Amino acid sequence: PDQLYEKCRDAVFKCGNISIGYPFSGGDRDPECGHPGLALHCDVFTNTTKIEIVGVKYEVLDIHHENQILRIAREDFIKNGSCHPQIPIQDSILNSESFVLGSGNTNLTLSYDCQSSSSFGIFPCNSSNYNNVSITTDNIQALETGFEVQWKEDTEACRKCNASGGACGFDKSNNQTFCYRPSGFESSPDTNECHRALLPPSPTNSGCNNTRGVEII
Secondary structure, three states, X not given: OHHHHHHHHHOOXXXXXXXXXXXXXXXXXXXXXXXXXXXOEEEOOOOEEEEEEOOEEEXXXXXXXXXXXXXXXXXXXXXXXXXXXXOOOOOOOOOOOOEEEOOOOOOOOEXXXXXXXXXXXXXXXXXXXXXXXXXXXXXXXXXXXXXXXXXXXXXXXXXXXXXXXXXXXXXXXXXXXXXXXXXXXXXXXXXXXXXXOOOOOOOOOOOOOOOOOOOEO
């Protein structure tokens, strides 16, 4: 539809230091404009970007679109420290269809009210549901500085769509990139491209090739 074509083409998710388009949705970007596993939310009170991955909420600290990297930190730890985990306690080990762990990450294990012989240290938890927490890595700052994950994206499909004048979106029923087309254009045999319909060219039309007849871009 024309409306979704224009929205997915022009809309950008903006919140704090984050500004991003496809394959993300959220904010001014309709759900159809991005992958369902890449939905962003803006906390208007703190002006920070949030994302939920496999039931765990994270703050998005940075996005590097060129290499498809997100730097994220667990929302419960960055707000309240390690003594106040999200209840029920859930692992941050990503088992998501949308992400893979970035390189250079280190495992960090938090144990509540139980000691581990391999722990780096045991810290008291005052005014908490737990008496103490033990940490099995010396990289405690990772709780606040975050870690990197890489999102999965068919970049070639979106490149072909953009090159043909379409706007990248996502087809949830087929779980793949979808190319929205402007008025007067049809889907080509390649669903990631669009082409000019059998209509006279219009000087006001934009998007795919405006020549007379059918031409695959």
